[in-house]
Amino acid sequence: MTKLMTSFIALSAALSSSAFAQQVTLNLSNEYAANSIHGVGDARFANAVADETNGEVEIVVHYGGALGYKSADHFDAVSVGALEIADTYGGALGGIDPLFLVSSLPFLVTTVEEAKLLYEVSEDKFQRIFEDNDQILLYASPWPPSGLWGKEPLDSQAALEGVKIRTYDKNGATALNELGANAVRMSWADVVPAISTGAIDAVLSSAEGGISSSFGDYYDTYTEIYNYAIPLNFVHMSRFVFDELTDQQQEGILRAAERVSLENWAAVPDRLEETYKELDEQNITVVDTSDPDFRNALQDAGETTLEKWLEDTGVEGEKIIKEFKEKRNE
Template sequence: MSNEDPVFGVDSVPFMANSYDAAWKLYQASKPVLEEKLSEQGLQLLYTVPWPPQGIYAKKDINTIDDLKGLKFRAYNASTERMAQLAGAVPTQVEVPDLPTAFSTGRVEAMITSPSTGANSKAWDFLSHYYDTQAWLPKNMVIVNKRAFDGLSDAEKAAVLEAAAAAETRGWEASKAETADKTKILEDNGIKVSAPSDALQSSLQDIGATMVGEWKDSAGDDGAVIVEAFSK
């Protein structure tokens, strides 16, 4: 959706919001702008649910940003490609079904994705380390036709919005449970799961600051409004 408007990519800016609490705060800061953009397209936002946060997978220890330099790093969109470039890695496009072969043959040596993708692709068969960087928490949105929604009675609208709010709360909690469950599966199957070192985290935050600035420039006034609201 960010191809239509950079605002829609706000939840995929690396290291802008790297926890569930920060992701919720960013959602609240960006929600009015998102609702306005969707309304212009005849759409009504009902609720969102985040994917589990993105972490770094590798075949070796990644203690500092220098350990990523020169590594063939799986990139699956413009944001991950830019992040790899800033880290000094070599962006390499690989689709999820091809991950086992790509890692086994050396076509890719590191990647960033969720613990769910790691567990579902049995990452322990082809790599050894997972760093819980919580780089970003991309969201799914549930939307409806605005004209149809506006045609409902006040009581019907209230009922839909009440159900949406309940689904949103349930969905965010389910995402947290999914993250914990899939991270444990990674660990149980022999992957070394750890938090990034202070040195690595600091360098990643620097990359994040650069990418936040680039996103803010691309999103114009709307980006500035969101960043200001998120910073409060």
């Protein structure tokens, strides 16, 4: 019997026995650390759910992949009810549907406000995908802008040549390979071991992601690359589990999700400020790329990545980009 099926049977039994009880405990899986921006967001959500349901629903958050699931495992696990709730990096869902990669398209957005607008024009598509797979999209939250962690500045195309860089999804692999790097797609849980063994030379991630996972133990340079992307994490819940809750519990969870979504988006500027203080305290050099030739090369790589994404997503992808650009220019 598979791990998913065993977990599903156990969950069914637990829900059946507690269907008429007021107190419900639900598990939330997150591959990232408790002190990461999404770890903090999950704790915020757990507190909001307790508040909105008058303590009837308890969310227990499991950080750092403690339940044995990486982001790439979450979708299937939640779909069959083996996991009640998961907080999942969107790039890991690109194999489910390439529309999930829209938030990591290089240089499409350069501010949190633009990232939120892009999510808003895409949200109904994401909701449909989750619903079609017996899940509910509770909310999505952003990462701060991505850059490059390494042992030296990565502020030119020549500096990237042949460098083995961990990227978080297909878009990153396309863009970085276009620039001459050797891009390696890798789950977050595998990044620090790969750094420590020298399997990779650099990491595409936010400054915040590197700080929360102690990249300063290995790297002393963070290169900003024009707010490369502001990707999203999705918090999604099993439809089976949700339907077993009382109406009041369901409404409380949805209210908590709406509340926390707003708080998470609003938290990014302060989180960025805190992160840059940490970079300074750890003597990590922040490199500001200013070479116009490099900037043009980055933009070209971004255009190539967008074209390939549109090939994968077709009409739906075109509609999202068109609507986003129209609303951005209003």
